[in-house]
Amino acid sequence: MHFFELLKLCQRLLFFLPLTTANNPETPKTSLRANSFTYDNPAEWHLEYPQCGGQKQSPIAINSNKTVNVDIPAIVFGSYDVFFSNFVVLENNGHTIKFNVPPTIERVLPYITNGPLKDIYEAVEVHFHWGSPLTKGSEHQLNGKRYDVEMHIVHKNSKYSTVEEAREFEDGLSVIGAFFKVEKTIANIFYPGLSTVFNTVPYVLRYNSTASTQQLITLGSLLANINRENFYTYQGSLTTPPCSEAVTWIVYPEVIPISVLHLKNFWFVRDEEGRKLLNNYRPLQPIGSREVYYRSDMGVLNYYF
Numbered sequence: 001m002h003f004f005e006l007l008k009l010c011q012r013l014l015f016f017l018p019l020t021t022a023n024n025p026e027t028p029k030t031s032l033r034a035n036s037f038t039y040d041n042p043a044e045w046h047l048e049y050p051q052c053g054g055q056k057q058s059p060i061a062i063n064s065n066k067t068v069n070v071d072i073p074a075i076v077f078g079s080y081d082v083f084f085s086n087f088v089v090l091e092n093n094g095h096t097i098k099f100n101v102p103p104t105i106e107r108v109l110p111y112i113t114n115g116p117l118k119d120i121y122e123a124v125e126v127h128f129h130w131g132s133p134l135t136k137g138s139e140h141q142l143n144g145k146r147y148d149v150e151m152h153i154v155h156k157n158s159k160y161s162t163v164e165e166a167r168e169f170e171d172g173l174s175v176i177g178a179f180f181k182v183e184k185t186i187a188n189i190f191y192p193g194l195s196t197v198f199n200t201v202p203y204v205l206r207y208n209s210t211a212s213t214q215q216l217i218t219l220g221s222l223l224a225n226i227n228r229e230n231f232y233t234y235q236g237s238l239t240t241p242p243c244s245e246a247v248t249w250i251v252y253p254e255v256i257p258i259s260v261l262h263l264k265n266f267w268f269v270r271d272e273e274g275r276k277l278l279n280n281y282r283p284l285q286p287i288g289s290r291e292v293y294y295r296s297d298m299g300v301l302n303y304y305f
Helices: 003-021 042-048 184-188 192-198 260-266
Strands: 075-078 089-092 097-100 111-114 117-130 149-157 173-182 210-212 231-236 247-251 256-258 293-295
Touching: 117 173, 117 260, 173 260, 192 256, 192 260
Parallel strands: 173 247, 173 256
Antiparallel strands: 075 111, 089 097, 089 210, 097 117, 111 117, 117 149, 149 173, 231 247, 231 293
16 A cells, blocks of 8 residues: 555544544443343343343332331432532433433542441432333332333442442442423423433434533432432342342432423434334332332431431
């Protein structure tokens, strides 16, 4: 190959280089789920991922009449209401819309501890589950009801080095589940953090695309103004393969209102094959002999740290 031909080849490679790197955000990727699965056949996940056939699987149906009231401390939310040091980068990975949690301006990851948790759990990922124009899309059911969207804030026990390591242990992960419901009166309510994230969804409709928000937010702003001290908790699993039974679930009964426009954005998300990614929620799993506990701020005495 002559020198000038080699030079032209290098120029072509440099021209395409930004296109190939644009879909790789600077925030390190987490590996919560396996890539080779679809929502077409969740009943067969266990054939490739044996843990999906376990006895402590999620999601479940929560019935408030069958929960056990517990008198435990409130969860401590460390740096949850401190702004991130970077913009959030949303990603369409073919299964969900997600983002890896960046550190705050305090140079630490937001974390949770206390409540049902014995250790410190650092936030690593946020992702969403939704339905379709005909179906609700939350993964958990509460008193027989599904909601429009369910958000999961995934945390890793800080004593484990990686998510891959953490998901091998029963105390490895903790996930906060929050429900969203379309309300007609949403025009009178504004949640800056949520709006920033939801308004970015239309820019990640294509598989493997990414888009950065243009405003700094806090992780706590995604929980709007719900009462963080009232929650259900139980031992379960990841709701996608490999379905690791490593999760202490924290599910809030209070529902966050969203606009129908924000909900509809999710209905145009595409999967790896270019199909609309609808109903990306796992069917309910048997609760078996597990107890679901309920913690309320009513009658709990001064558990503040």
